[in-house]
Amino acid sequence: MRAFEIMAQVAGYTGWPLEYIGGLPYGKLVYTYNIISYQRQAEWYRLELLIGQLIAMWAKGNHKPEDIAGKGPMKPQEVTMVRKAEPQVVVLGDGKEYTLPIINGNIMEAVEEEFNQEWADIFKAMRVKHLKGLLRELLRSQHPNITLDEVGALLTPEAIVNVSKAIPKLM
16 A cells, blocks of 8 residues: 555555644554544444344354354554654765655655655665655755756766665655
């Protein structure tokens, strides 16, 4: 599921504004979506269980409602990390230090739109163009008019290593 779809689902069920949801850290956004999905599944499961009770009463044989409705949904566990995501300072190809912000829903959505791929798929086989697009979105908070060509000039082999090490700490 794409980031904007997750954000829209959360907004639809909570009534929170998209500006607020887009600023949530990645882990909180996904956990909120998982809790909402669990609640929706639990509502449907109650109905399925009632139907299972009716069928079990009328069906011949020794059936239990759970045989018909299946197991109930499992409540998602919030993933707690030992460390919190923090902005990271990296040195890029021009020798200057840049502060990269925490990755949030807005950044994820922009990268997904740019490459027309889901967030998880981008990281399965990350290429330099993906890193370049992500870095541009990360730098936009401080440099709103930065272009892909300018970002490409900042991505030297040493800078690619620095940015690659920083990305996991931003989530």
